[in-house]
Amino acid sequence: MRLLVLGGTEFAGRAVVEAALDRGWEVTVLNRGRHQPPFGVRQIQGDRTAPGGLAALERDREPGEWDAVVDTWSGAPRAVHESARLLAGRAGRYVYVSSCSVYAWAPDPGYDEGAPLVQGAAADAERTAYPQDKLGGELAAVAAFGAQRSLLVRSGLILGTYENIHRLPWWLTRIARGGPVLAPGPRDLPLQYVDVRDLAEWILDAVERGLNGPYNLMSPQGHTTMGELLTACVRETGSDARLCWTAPEVILDAGIEPWTQLPVWVPPDSEAHAALHGADVSRAVRDGLRCRPVAETVADTWNWLRSAGPDAPLRPGRPKVGLDPVLEQKVLAGKGENGTVH
Numbered sequence: 001m002r003l004l005v006l007g008g009t010e011f012a013g014r015a016v017v018e019a020a021l022d023r024g025w026e027v028t029v030l031n032r033g034r035h036q037p038p039f040g041v042r043q044i045q046g047d048r049t050a051p052g053g054l055a056a057l058e059r060d061r062e063p064g065e066w067d068a069v070v071d072t073w074s075g076a077p078r079a080v081h082e083s084a085r086l087l088a089g090r091a092g093r094y095v096y097v098s099s100c101s102v103y104a105w106a107p108d109p110g111y112d113e114g115a116p117l118v119q120g121a122a123a124d125a126e127r128t129a130y131p132q133d134k135l136g137g138e139l140a141a142v143a144a145f146g147a148q149r150s151l152l153v154r155s156g157l158i159l160g161t162y163e164n165i166h167r168l169p170w171w172l173t174r175i176a177r178g179g180p181v182l183a184p185g186p187r188d189l190p191l192q193y194v195d196v197r198d199l200a201e202w203i204l205d206a207v208e209r210g211l212n213g214p215y216n217l218m219s220p221q222g223h224t225t226m227g228e229l230l231t232a233c234v235r236e237t238g239s240d241a242r243l244c245w246t247a248p249e250v251i252l253d254a255g256i257e258p259w260t261q262l263p264v265w266v267p268p269d270s271e272a273h274a275a276l277h278g279a280d281v282s283r284a285v286r287d288g289l290r291c292r293p294v295a296e297t298v299a300d301t302w303n304w305l306r307s308a309g310p311d312a313p314l315r316p317g318r319p320k321v322g323l324d325p326v327l328e329q330k331v332l333a334g335k336g337e338n339g340t341v342h
């Protein structure tokens with residue numbers, strides 16, 4: 001197979017590239033050249049945000065072109081629109097890594113791919129809001145390649161090696177410091193996410209099988225729990241951290257923002273939990289999705305994070321995640337006898 005990845009050097013794009021190389025595929029990447037692609041990749045330099053940024057890709061024509069294109073773009077849909085139109089006659093299939101954020105808020109618990117979508121998206125739009133941008137990217141892919149040659153991967157929470165949002169890396173770094181850790185409860189809160197390598201493998205399998213249309217792409221509901229995730233972080237870091245399980249109402253009353261200040265976590269029985277950890281993924285499971293245990297994701301992310309050290313990548317423009325240590329200690333100090341310690 002011959003694969004073109006737009007980007008291909010960070011997080012999801014890099015995972016797709018590495019998985020394709022492991023299969024013996026021929027891989028080409030188009031990016032700005034700011035990061036070195038894995039060994040064995042053919043690189044074309046171009047900036048999708050600049051006028052004429054696809055000129056190098058337009059000039060670079062080879063016999064046979066590509067079996068598929070994988071695009072992880074998260075900005076203005078116009079970039080997907082231009083790329084997909086350029087490649088419509090040169091690639092067999094367009095895979096766009098989208099998001100479950102394309103569903104109108106708040107989706108019902110157990111929502112599938114037929115749930116209502118956000119309004120106001122356009123295929124050739126400039127950057128607006130993340131849900132509309134992602135849906136605009138989907139519209140652009142389908143407009144250029146048609147429904148039968150486009151695959152829309154509506155991912156949820158993505159964790160794993162090379163994570164440049166710093167959700168799991170923040171938890172690992174915080175727990176590695178040791179001491180009492182504010183652990184957002186309940187500890188049996190079900191979580192739904194996908195390891196970036198499982199995402200990549202599913203995408204490549206889907207390309208080989210010629211799948212099309214939208215797929216919710218994350219682990220089955222309840223694949224793990226908040227307790228299992230943080231306990232795995234304690235075990236892998238080998239720290240003396242003590243998980244102080246704290247009731248959701250205590251966290252919210254303290255003004256702590258779910259998801260951002262306490263990454264991954266959102267309160268149970270909330271619209272956010274239904275949206276982020278309550279999707280129906282039976283279509284993806286039917287078509288081959290396999291999800292590794294949370295312990296493996298945590299262990300491999302910790303090993304990568306230690307090797308990367310202060311050079312661990314952070315996606316530009318992303319808000320900082322994590323809880324201020326002063327606020328954490330203030331909340332823990334105020335719990336008194338109501339707190340539980342694990």
